[in-house]
Amino acid sequence: METKYFTVCNLAFLGRALTLAESLQKQDIRLLIYVFDKRVNLNSLPDYAELVWVEELDITNFKHLAFKYDITELSTSLKAYIAKSLLTNEISKVIFLDPDTHVYSSLRPLEQELETHPIILTPHFTSPNEEGDLALMRFGSFNLGFFGVNNTKEGLNFLEWWHERCIDYCFFEPQWGLSTDQKWVTIAPCFFPNLKVLFHQGLNMAPWNLHERSLKHLEGDSYVVNDKEDLLFFHFSSFDIDDPMKLSKRLPLATKRYDEFKKIIQVYAESLRKHNEI
Numbered sequence: 001m002e003t004k005y006f007t008v009c010n011l012a013f014l015g016r017a018l019t020l021a022e023s024l025q026k027q028d029i030r031l032l033i034y035v036f037d038k039r040v041n042l043n044s045l046p047d048y049a050e051l052v053w054v055e056e057l058d059i060t061n062f063k064h065l066a067f068k069y070d071i072t073e074l075s076t077s078l079k080a081y082i083a084k085s086l087l088t089n090e091i092s093k094v095i096f097l098d099p100d101t102h103v104y105s106s107l108r109p110l111e112q113e114l115e116t117h118p119i120i121l122t123p124h125f126t127s128p129n130e131e132g133d134l135a136l137m138r139f140g141s142f143n144l145g146f147f148g149v150n151n152t153k154e155g156l157n158f159l160e161w162w163h164e165r166c167i168d169y170c171f172f173e174p175q176w177g178l179s180t181d182q183k184w185v186t187i188a189p190c191f192f193p194n195l196k197v198l199f200h201q202g203l204n205m206a207p208w209n210l211h212e213r214s215l216k217h218l219e220g221d222s223y224v225v226n227d228k229e230d231l232l233f234f235h236f237s238s239f240d241i242d243d244p245m246k247l248s249k250r251l252p253l254a255t256k257r258y259d260e261f262k263k264i265i266q267v268y269a270e271s272l273r274k275h276n277e278i
Contacts, residue, residue, distance in 0.1 A: 001092030001151075003111050006032040006082060008054075008075045009099040011040070015276035016236075017099035021049035022271060023233075024103055026221075033099075034082055036075045043278055054078065057085075069170060076144070076181040077170035080163035087151040087159075098145035100237055102268055104221050105202070105230040110148055117196040118155035120148040121185065125209035126199050132208065138174040140182040142197075145235050146204050147185075158192050201225045206235035207251035217263045236268060241276070244269040 005024060009017045014035065021031035025048035032050050039053040055062065059078065066074055079096060086094045093114040095107070113120050121142040125132060149155040165184045172180050189195050201213050202225045215231065216224045223231035238249040244265050247253035253261060 002090055003093040003095060003114075004032060004086045004091050005029050005095050005097065005107075006034060006086065007097055007099045008034045008036060008079060008082070010071050010075065011035065011037045013099050015272055015278065016239075018046065018049055018275040018278060019268070019271045020097060020099055020101055020103070022046065022275070024048070024107075027103070027106055029107070032086075034075075034078075036071060045278065057082075065167070070172075073170050073172060073180055077166040078163075079144070079147075079181055080159045080166060083147075083149055084156060084159040084163065087149070087156065092151045093148065094150075095148045096144075096146060097233065098235060098237075100239060101145060101204075101233050101235045102271075103233045104223055105232045107232060109200075109232070110198075110203075113196060113198065114148050114150040117194055118150050118152045119158050119188070119192055119195040120198055121188075121195065122146055122198050122200075122204040124206075125212055126201070127212045129211055132211070135208070139179045140184075140186045142182065142185050143204055143206065143208075143235070144182045144185060145206075145237070146233070154192055154194055158188065158195070161191065162188070200229055200232070202229040202231045202233075204233065204235050205231060206237055207248035207253070208237075210251075210253070210257070215260055215264065221267075223264065234264065234268075239268070239272075241269060241272055 007017050017033045024031050030048055032052060034052045034054050036054050069077055083094045093111060095110060123141055124136060124143045149159055162184060166181045169178055170180050171178050205213055213225050218224060225231050240246060240249050245258055
């Protein structure tokens with residue numbers, strides 16, 4: 001049974017999505033990119049990505065949703081819907097990655113987790129941090145730049161529940177307890193007992209969890225986290241191509257860690273520049 005990988009973005013983020021697609025190609029994975037924009041003619045695209053124009057999907061009240069939400073709210077509101085639509089008799093598992101993630105090691109372990117668990121998620125971080133803990137209260141426990149679901153009753157029920165909440169309440173309004181699609185999933189373990197939280201430190205490494213994770217470059221595209229776990233994928237959230245060494249516009253990298261991250265930033269920035277020209 002096949003596993004499908006997908007992401008969502010608008011045209012402004014297409015370069016990031018294609019950069020992700022290229023990193024997945026090394027594992028013979030072809031990425032589905034759902035584009036939240038009106039269809040336009042593009043230059044020739046690499047064959048390791050397949051574009052799907054969301055306006056061409058049969059989504060009930062799509063124009064209403066597009067008016068109701070901004071682009072971030074709109075694209076995140078339909079992630080569950082897209083995931084469920086991909087699960088068929090031939091597709092047993094679906095894995096979502098944000099367009100600004102980049103893959104460095106085999107994701108086969110994630111597919112194996114979905115053999116025995118209907119839903120897999122990663123927390124933003126796994127050790128207490130006062131400032132970060134307050135952020136979790138505002139934005140949610142899990143980072144929904146990644147999730148995996150399998151084609152089982154519990155997996156499908158999760159996607160249906162999540163979709164229903166996101167269609168009505170996918171606003172970014174932290175003061176009201178809402179943070180697009182993400183905050184809803186904080187309460188998902190209350191309803192779906194076989195949901196699994198993955199604590200592997202090489203999953204979803206990102207600017208918000210660097211306080212607990214160190215990075216070491218081995219060779220080629222290989223990196224190790226905390227000297228013990230392979231880096232599977234890094235989430236380059238708020239990456240600024242014009243000032244890459246900051247790593248993130250919202251959570252700038254400490255100057256003392258520049259040497260640690262120099263290699264991974266340089267390679268990602270180079271790939272992103274190439275794909276931004278498409």
